[in-house]
Amino acid sequence: MASSPSATKERLSRELLAAGALALADREGLEAVTIRRLATDNSVTPMALYWHFKDKDAVLDGIAEQIYASVVLPEQADGPWNEQLREVLVAVLAAIRPHPLAADLLAPRVMKSEAGLILAERVIGMLRRAGFSAPDATQTASFLLCSIVTLVTSEPGRHAPGSDDARDELQRAKRAQLDSLSPKQFPFLLESARFFLECEDEESYFANGMDFLIAGVRGIRPS
Amino acid sequence: MASSPSATKERLSRELLAAGALALADREGLEAVTIRRLATDNSVTPMALYWHFKDKDAVLDGIAEQIYASVVLPEQADGPWNEQLREVLVAVLAAIRPHPLAADLLAPRVMKSEAGLILAERVIGMLRRAGFSAPDATQTASFLLCSIVTLVTSEPGRHAPGSDDARDELQRAKRAQLDSLSPKQFPFLLESARFFLECEDEESYFANGMDFLIAGVRGIRPS
């Protein structure tokens, strides 16, 4: 059951533990990420983790750090601000999408890792050059990054953790609940029910989201 | 220390408990909301709560329900879709703003309360009338509601729980971290540091956010 049950007993390390924690979160959700669970998965005492991390929050910081570090930022180039911005946001989205169950950690932790700082610097810089004041660029950049996370965490039919059976069960319950709504009071919700339960076309969902965000920025951009 | 230490020993009830839970979350944050803590605050055994709630998650559902129920939806009127939409989003924002520490609960729980369902129905309906297809209206409505939450949870300088001293300490630490960044590598971040730490003009922050969202919707709206 160990997440990396290599017979070669490797030394523990911050990076190794963080990688295991991320993998665990991806498989079983964030609630499964527990000091004690990580310990047994790494064949070690719970207290061993406290050598590598200050406390549990630092472990979660480590998970977030890994995801931010996996963002492959496009080369700095010149071109229309909106195209540049889009490229960066697409890169962030691509890094977060593989980790829907860990994404809840990200928003409050951008400024807690080198990779997150680099990302924030980049986005703020782009907005500044696009004409935003310093406070507006700051707030908009922060909101944009959170929005990418939201796009992933609130995707309809996001695969929850747990066994397939458990998920089917939950899916059925949700459908039953929606279908039982009064057609007089909730006509649109009834029509929308199936689109809440699963995302038929993920690519167009995310493409729409990106378009929305770029349009939003354009809308409040000082001319 | 009880949250409602009324000498008149009232009977427990779902609503009373949920109200106490929300008040507690507002004061001390969601981590403080614990079955056992609620029990002692209400001078009762932890197990007493299980009569009124299936489990802890149901308690959290109760908190979210209260916030959604506090949304004062504007009268249904006809007028340009964007003005109508704005009014509704403003109403949602007004309901959430008083509860920044509980807001993290809201996004995944819209469809779990009557008030949330009414809200979703309303927004989807508006988007449908504005020309959106059923799937697009569903996804956009869901994203919009999450975005209002994001606006509140990621407001710079959002007041964290804990004593004033503890917060000042945290604030100082953050400032120190930001100020210590390399000016060559993070020029924009340094310029932005103060705007991360506190929001100088809350009203313009939220007004900007609303403008952003409406512009986003306009941007992806089918003509």
Added chain:
DNA sequence: ACCTGAACACCGTTCAAGT
């Protein structure tokens, strides 16, 4: 219907101690 008592399996964390 509404609440208590005792018990269980699980947490995060500290502190002293080992190598």
Added chain:
DNA sequence: ACCTGAACACCGTTCAAGT
């Protein structure tokens, strides 16, 4: 430097029992 052992204070939850 890196890990263990024992212990503490806290969780959520079940089950049987009381009124």
